[in-house]
Amino acid sequence: MNDKTRRFLPLVVTVGQVVIFPYYIIWLKQVSLTFTLFAWFFAAFSFAAAWGYRIFQSKKNKNQSFICLIYLGMGVVYLLIGNIKNLSEVLPYMVLLLQVILGLLQGYFRAWHTEQDTYHLHAVHHYLIVGFAMIAFSFVTIISPVVFITVFGLLLCLCGVWEFIRERKESI
Incomplete structure (x- = not known):
């Protein structure tokens, strides 16, 4: 792991998710x-x-994780959250869909992260950096919480693009 x-x-990504969480809760x-409805949104996220x-744990080939797509997916969800306008009738459905997508992606990321060699070291650094x-x-x-959420979405998209480039270089 050089x-x-x-x-x-x-x-x-892990530290960013925890740091952005209070702003996400406010939003x-x-x-x-x-x-x-707030509780149901969180239940949908958790499930x-x-x-x-x-999904990640049941994969046969865990080396092919598509983690760049997970980073990009989470980034796009946060960017959508940051740009949602208050469409009163459609908003709960949009939020529910975004909660399910974000939960799915974060669960997948968490399962992938626990399989990494540096996970235990990250756990210690994670708590210190978040503090x-x-x-x-x-x-x-x-x-506005939306500003922080949008900036984090951009950061996740950059991480996804960076990971995609790194994976391409590695495969060549």
Whole structure:
């Protein structure tokens, strides 16, 4: 595992998911009409994450993970979330669909990440980096959670493109 990209991209994605989570919760609460709907959205996310985890675990060839597509998929979902306009009648259906897609992708990513050699090292660094990042973000005046969500979506898309390029170079 000499490639720094292979070592650090999963850490960046994992830390980013945790750091963005409070902003994501604020956004989800804003688009949920009731607490019940909010809870159902989270249930859909959790079930989809379990499904995504199971999909990866049941793969025969775990070396062919398509992780660049997972990064890109999560990035696109976050970008869509950041650009959703309040379409009152359609919004709950859009959010439910995005919750299921995001849960599926994050569950798959989590299962893939646990199979990596650096996972245990990432777990320690993850907690330290998240702690420092959350302290730093506490000093930032929140313009809107959507700004942070959109920026994270762009970061995930860049990670996906970077991973795709790295995989292409590796296969050549």
